[in-house]
Amino acid sequence: MRTVGELAKAAEEALALVARQPxxxxxxxxxxSNSALLTRLNYTSHIPCNGVEEPKSSEAYGLGIQAVFDAPDGRRIGFGSEPSDLTAAGAERALAKARKAAVADPEFVSLPAAATAPRSLTNYHDPRLMDLDDAxxxxxxxxxxxxxxxxxxASSRLADLAGDDEALRRLGLILGGDVTILRERMAIASTAMPRVQTDETSLITAFATAMVESRSAKGSGAATGTRLDHFTDEAGVEAAQNAINAIGGERVPSGTYTVVFGRQPVADLLNNIVIPA
Structure with missing residues (x-):
């Protein structure tokens, strides 16, 4: 990832360049600069597997410029961005896009200014997650x-069903899911806020689905956090226990029911519907 210092320097230099333009x-x-790390879970007791596979990562960085321009028919506001380039050339291209996309907005007053109250939330990211290695x-x-x-x-219920360790494997114990780590760094500066402001954030999530395939039983588990030292095996334990609890379950008849969503569906609703809206 690009460092906070690199982002701050890029924002400061880009603002100085933009301020000189007509x-x-x-x-x-x-x-x-944003980074996503993911390791996929894939365990099957009755089929050869790796347990954990496909660790991967993706990274993106860039500049965005929102500018207000003087025009013969009044002021116009536009936004332009340039990916993978924090240099002056990238800032010039982003500004050109903003100028081309500028439109009149009668409701526009000004770009945001710095808050008068002191910043209360700082250094809430986890340095260990920000510097996490492959291992x-x-x-x-x-x-x-x-x-x-x-x-x-450790389940006595599965032990009773299987009888011995070899038979336990033949029950078809399955685990799938992933562990995802999101890391974000940013810097922002403006005409009204020339002193560059920076921020960093980290998030670690785990989503797991477990099955006892021979009994058509399935369960899920999830965990979220912002620090590596708070990350536990909770999601895996929850998924496996829910799968065990589902053995011998009965199908719910069709009808209208009151539903209480767990953490995973709430997160999906927020990420895919509420926040984008």
Whole structure:
């Protein structure tokens, strides 16, 4: 990932460049670097598997400029961005896009200014997550898988169904899901806020689905957090235990029911519907 220092320098230099351009009344520059790390869970007791596989990562960074321009028919506001380039050339291209996309907005007053109250939330990211290496990413995946396997092997209900360890494997114990880590850094500066402001944030999530395939039983588990030292095997344990609890379950008749959503569906609703709206 690009460092906070690199982003702050890019935002400061881009703002200085934009301020020198003709017809620019005010501007806001946003520089960001985002990274997503993922390790996939895939355990099957009756089929050879790796338990944890496909660790991968993706990264993106770039500049965004929102600017207000003087025009013969009044002021216009536009936004332009340039991916994968924090240089002056990238800022010039982003500004050109903002100028081309500028439109009249009769409701526009001004770009945001710095808050008068002192900032209350700082340094809430986890440095360990921000600097996580490949081995630690895979270890996080194994933590969830290990929690599920310990729950399966410690279950007296599964032991009664199987009779011995070999038969336990033949029950078809399955675990799927992923551990995802999101890391974000940003810097922002504007005509009204020339001193660059920066921020960093980190998030770690785990979603797991477990099955006792021979009994058509399935359960899910989830966990979210912002610090690596708070990350436990909770999602794997929850998924496995829910799958065990579902053995011998009965299908609910068709009808109208009151539903209480768990954390995973609430997160899906927020991420895919509420927040984008």
């Amino acid at each position: 017809a620019v009344v005010e501007a806001e520059v946003f520089a960001a 630690s990413l895979v270890e996080a995946g194994w933590k969830i898988t290990g929690g599920a396997l310990r729950t399966f092997t």
